[in-house]
Amino acid sequence: MGLTVLSGPSGVGKGTVVAAVRRLHPEVWVSVSVTTRAPRPGETDGVEYHFADAEEFAHMVKVGEFVEHAMFAGHAYGTPRGPLEERLAQGVPCLLEIELQGARQVRSAMPGARFVFLAPPTWDELVRRLTGRGTEAPDVIRRRLDRARIELAAETEFDEVVVNDEVTAAAAKLVGLMTGRPRDAHRAADVP
Template identity: 65%
Template sequence: MARPTARLTVLSGPSGVGKGTVVAEVRRRHPEVWVSVSMTTRRPRPGEVDGEHYHFVEDEHFDWMVANGELLEWAEFAGNRYGTPVAPVREQLAAGAPALLEIELQGARQVRGRAPEAQLVFLAPPSWAELVSRLAGRGSEPPEVQNRRLAIAQAELDAAGEFDAVVVNDDVARAAEELVGLLTAPPPDLRPEDSAPE
């Protein structure tokens, strides 16, 4: 029985690199690409739509999802929890269509553990100076908060070697197209050059 060519692709990278912007561009250019919607225990922000930006749930429901293995990955940030419901991802892949997750490094590592066949893509900034500029431009945070954020970003950048592919976000449209190319490429064990008899 032939294996489906659909593949789970995880996009991760340091804070401030533009993951959300690149995924939004993918959706705009390729509405057929399915992007997982994360679940969170935090309250909706103004303009956020339940089921579109996040699935907003109570702590008790999130606890139940964790206890019953219903999350592919989950993590806690700033006192709120975020996770990827596993059922919609499985349904998408079973239908033979690629699935895209946009998550943080901690979640990407969990996916690697639970779904080793997943393709992990690291979104990198054009340069460290550019990332510093983006992070510094996020608001008037105290220097110690900025320094902590930069230290985390450096640690996240150092993890690029754990990923299957690296996409540099030097141009949002180009990065989006490169990501779609990775999404739609057949898994390595199904590529013609790998199918020759031994």
């Protein structure tokens, strides 16, 4: 048990898988990141994210309140240190859902963590998910796809890979890795 870090390319479904973990495995504590981006429809402050303005976020960085923080798609994201350290001290299995840049920072700060890469079943499916979301402008989608190609190449930096071909199954595989229960074989996504 301990800390598990989940990362993967934009659009792979990290948030959806984590929502399934929250719903199906309440024994797992999921860290709520702070972000400077505006809430998407249906998001609630303190549930999916803690929403902060740029000034508040910069202050949190300055005083060392984050385990990691990164810029992604023009917005800042960070993992609050206090709640994570409290849960780890209590022996609670903890999950961080963060971007690749943040995962690398956590690897440096907390090398004992388990790092899991969430991969799409195929590149075409990742493109479909990113374009089907309908919440980003075409230039943002293009930047995310370019970045996704780079992020998919980082898969080898991770301890485990879970393919998100079906959300409930991916959540179960992730929790299985966190708790030491048996898991299925995983495969890498195909990237052009």
